[in-house]
Amino acid sequence: MTTSTDHQLINNTLHGNTQAFSVLVERYQNFVFTIAVRMLRNREEAEEVAQDSFIKAFEALSTYRGEAKFSSWLYSIVYRKTLDRIRKNNNSRTIELVEEITETETEDIENALHFIQIQERNELIKKGIEQLPEQEAAIITFFYFEELSIKEISEITQLSEDNVKIKLFRSRKKLFTLLKYYVLPQYTNNNGSAI
Structure with missing residues (x-):
């Protein structure tokens, strides 16, 4: 059929x-x-x-x-x-994560996430997304889970493509900042470097 x-x-x-x-x-x-x-x-x-x-x-x-x-x-x-x-x-969340995340930390997070079971990894990512402001949570979800293009996200949200790229970049950094607290402590040795 x-x-x-x-x-x-x-x-x-x-x-x-x-x-x-x-x-x-x-x-x-x-x-x-x-x-x-x-x-x-x-x-x-x-x-x-x-x-x-x-x-x-x-x-x-x-x-x-x-x-x-x-x-x-x-x-x-x-x-x-x-x-x-x-x-x-009228209950818009205004969480702002000021902490900057370095390229090395991003790689460490990705490496740590790689070793976590898929189901557990998805749960961690969902928890992180829940901490993002509403619009950024939607953009991350469209891009990574539905694999929509920047152009498609722009059409859905009625934001310019450049604005979508900026929000995607910022929300990805915020997400990694949040994930750092979930995954890096488990995957670092006493020197603080990734295992």
């Missing part, structure tokens, strides 16, 4: 087959929820935003032109819905 493409499912939905849209929901619900929960840091609110995003996508489906991937179009909806919820809650 072949899997329908997003475009086939969209066409079927637009021609009255609402079951086709539920396949799209199933296909993207995990990542839509991931974006919402990483920005909101609240499961219940993230579930509501994810649901609202799919409703909005369904209602606006006829406006989707196919110029960008459907996933990017959908992620821009969830990103904006999540930002709206954050503004509504």
